[in-house]
Amino acid sequence: MAVTIAKEKWTSQVSELVIGTEPNVVKVGGEAALPFLHFEGRIPHRPVVALEVWDMEPEGWPAVLTSAFEGVLNDPVAWAKKCEEYGADLICLSLLSSHPDNKNSSPAECAATAKAVAEAVNRPLIVVGSGVEAKDAEVIEAVGEALSGKNCLLGCAKPENYKTITATCLVHGHSIIASSPLDINLAKQLNILIMEMNLAADRIAIDPLVGALGYGLEYAYSIMERARIGALTGDKMLAMPVICFVGQEVWKTKEAKSTAEEAPEWGDQVRRAILWETLTATSFAQAGGAIMVMRHPESMKQFRAHIAKMMEPNVY
Amino acid sequence: MILIGERINGMFKDIREAILNRDPEPIRYWAKRQFERCAAFLDINTGPTVDAKDQPAVMEWLVKIAQETVDLPCCLDSTNPEAIEAGLAVHKGKALINSTTADQWKMDIYLPMAAKYGAAVIGLAMNEKGVPKSAADRAALAMEIVVNADANGIPMEDLYIDPLVLPCNVGQEHGPEVLEALRQIKMLADPPPKTTMGLSNVSQRCADRHLLNRTFLVMSMAAGLDSAIVDLDDDALLDAVAAANILLNKDIYCDSFTKTFRQR
Numbered sequence: 098m099a100v101t102i103a104k105e106k107w108t109s110q111v112s113e114l115v116i117g118t119e120p121n122v123v124k125v126g127g128e129a130a131l132p133f134l135h136f137e138g139r140i141p142h143r144p145v146v147a148l149e150v151w152d153m154e155p156e157g158w159p160a161v162l163t164s165a166f167e168g169v170l171n172d173p174v175a176w177a178k179k180c181e182e183y184g185a186d187l188i189c190l191s192l193l194s195s196h197p198d199n200k201n202s203s204p205a206e207c208a209a210t211a212k213a214v215a216e217a218v219n220r221p222l223i224v225v226g227s228g229v230e231a232k233d234a235e236v237i238e239a240v241g242e243a244l245s246g247k248n249c250l251l252g253c254a255k256p257e258n259y260k261t262i263t264a265t266c267l268v269h270g271h272s273i274i275a276s277s278p279l280d281i282n283l284a285k286q287l288n289i290l291i292m293e294m295n296l297a298a299d300r301i302a303i304d305p306l307v308g309a310l311g312y313g314l315e316y317a318y319s320i321m322e323r324a325r326i327g328a329l330t331g332d333k334m335l336a337m338p339v340i341c342f343v344g345q346e347v348w349k350t351k352e353a354k355s356t357a358e359e360a361p362e363w364g365d366q367v368r369r370a371i372l373w374e375t376l377t378a379t380s381f382a383q384a385g386g387a388i389m390v391m392r393h394p395e396s397m398k399q400f401r402a403h404i405a406k407m408m409e410p411n412v413y
Numbered sequence: 414m415i416l417i418g419e420r421i422n423g424m425f426k427d428i429r430e431a432i433l434n435r436d437p438e439p440i441r442y443w444a445k446r447q448f449e450r451c452a453a454f455l456d457i458n459t460g461p462t463v464d465a466k467d468q469p470a471v472m473e474w475l476v477k478i479a480q481e482t483v484d485l486p487c488c489l490d491s492t493n494p495e496a497i498e499a500g501l502a503v504h505k506g507k508a509l510i511n512s513t514t515a516d517q518w519k520m521d522i523y524l525p526m527a528a529k530y531g532a533a534v535i536g537l538a539m540n541e542k543g544v545p546k547s548a549a550d551r552a553a554l555a556m557e558i559v560v561n562a563d564a565n566g567i568p569m570e571d572l573y574i575d576p577l578v579l580p581c582n583v584g585q586e587h588g589p590e591v592l593e594a595l596r597q598i599k600m601l602a603d604p605p606p607k608t609t610m611g612l613s614n615v616s617q618r619c620a621d622r623h624l625l626n627r628t629f630l631v632m633s634m635a636a637g638l639d640s641a642i643v644d645l646d647d648d649a650l651l652d653a654v655a656a657a658n659i660l661l662n663k664d665i666y667c668d669s670f671t672k673t674f675r676q677r
Contacts, residue, residue, distance in 0.1 A: 106570075281665055282665065282666045282667050282668075283667075285665055285666075285667035285673075286667040286668050286669060289667060289669050289672075289673060323665065324665070327664075327665045332664065332665055333676070334667065334673055335665060
């Protein structure tokens with residue numbers, strides 16, 4: 098019996114975000130259909146992976162994770178090169194040393210680190226601050242200037258600091274990450290505020306603040322789903338690609354951190370931790386996530402194997 | 414909500430004079446102004462003072478000027494099939510034919526015409542006997558249009574049923590019937606046809622016209638209205654539609670919702 102494939106008709110599409118400069122550019126977004134439903138509309142770009150690099154040596158990371166970066170965790174340039182070697186699409190530099198409770202590094206120090214990393218690798222750069230709004234504004238302002246013209250993705254902009262970060266992006270030719278805490282209305286409003294400063298819609302990535310598998314993943318998932326349906330039906334204020342900070346959420350869960358001795362019923366930690374990060378990322382790809390910021394190179398590899406399958410055209 | 418700007422109509426003095434003098438400026442002005450105020454279509458009506466024999470040429474002229482000015486489709490509004498076809502022949506994009514009734518002879522003219530030009534079409538839920546009194550009779554006539562549209566290969570998304578609203582000072586009892594008809598029309602087919610109405614008719618010769626218009630528009634939206642021919646210069650009306658879009662969960666809320674609604 099012939100099966101009629103029900104096709105949804107969409108009227109609009111997600112904007113296309115370009116990060117980096119030729120020949121090292123990454124393009125995301127541009128979808129004219131829900132994730133991987135190639136038969137309903139064009140899906141021009143696969144979801145990409147940014148591997149995370151810190152500007153200070155992380156504490157409390159499990160050996161499963163640190164072993165992949167042996168000898169480079171205290172050197173952001175070497176760490177970034179390692180990520181490039183692993184084949185990351187982008188490098189995500191987290192300037193956590195700028196946090197007042199960490200080293201409280203100055204904006205100038207952060208800018209110098211960002212510049213050194215940018216010069217050492219041939220990958221587009223995402224640079225984010227420590228999450229302290231006022232400090233991030235100062236840090237990203239300096240970083241944006243130091244990386245002028247490199248078309249990086251800078252963040253994370255929140256209602257408290259979006260003005261400075263947007264201005265930096267405008268002046269120095271970068272794109273912005275607009276962060277909102279699991280709140281679609283706030284996400285939309287923040288995009289509007291940023292666009293009112295004349296930064297184009299195709300220079301914004303939405304960060305909906307995702308949770309890890311088992312830790313509220315479904316909240317972010319449903320927000321991303323609703324925003325995407327809005328985007329495809331003409332809501333231009335939500336039609337931006339979504340960035341998911343997967344690694345930072347996954348690697349603080351007990352499922353990723355507990356050793357097999359601590360939790361024998363959960364089995365081998367390496368397999369479990371990597372699966373946790375992979376599954377969190379693949380779930381968000383299914384909800385429309387375009388950029389996955391991850392930590393473990395093996396999770397990236399497994400995520401990509403899944404994406405390669407999902408990107409096979411399914412035309413009816 | 415698909416808003417159709419009502420202003421390019423020979424009923425209005427400035428448009429009537431523009432047509433008489435073949436002065437394109439007022440047409441350009443209203444095309445641009447209604448575009449900026451989020452029109453999805455521009456209604457184009459030659460008005461009653463143009464002779465039937467001149468209507469096709471006037472329609473063609475109006476459509477050309479409107480579409481040269483803004484990138485919007487037109488709602489070709491005439492009781493003269495030749496005028497409608499003249500508009501269709503020069504129209505860019507998907508036009509909206511305004512309108513056929515449920516009379517078979519009219520449907521036999523307009524529905525094949527819509528199919529030929531790939532246009533959408535408004536179907537008035539009335540026939541030569543006039544506007545029905547009840548919701549059920551409106552729905553019955555709507556069903557005849559649905560069946561005929563389908564037979565002509567016109568998809569339901571291109572069919573706009575108008576349940577016909579009457580001025581509330583002469584046909585007050587029609588108000589609730591129109592609302593009920595909207596609900597019933599949405600159940601006639603799956604997917605259902607679209608719905609529309611000439612909103613300003615509800616307040617003809619009434620006091621507080623803007624208040625009546627926007628109140629009935631919001632009530633109708635809740636009953637299943639997809640589109641309306643409206644006065645886009647009415648700011649309170651646009652605000653009310655923006656609010657109704659939020660409350661009906663059609664648009665995603667944000668603090669600037671009245672402003673974002675007006676952005677194209």
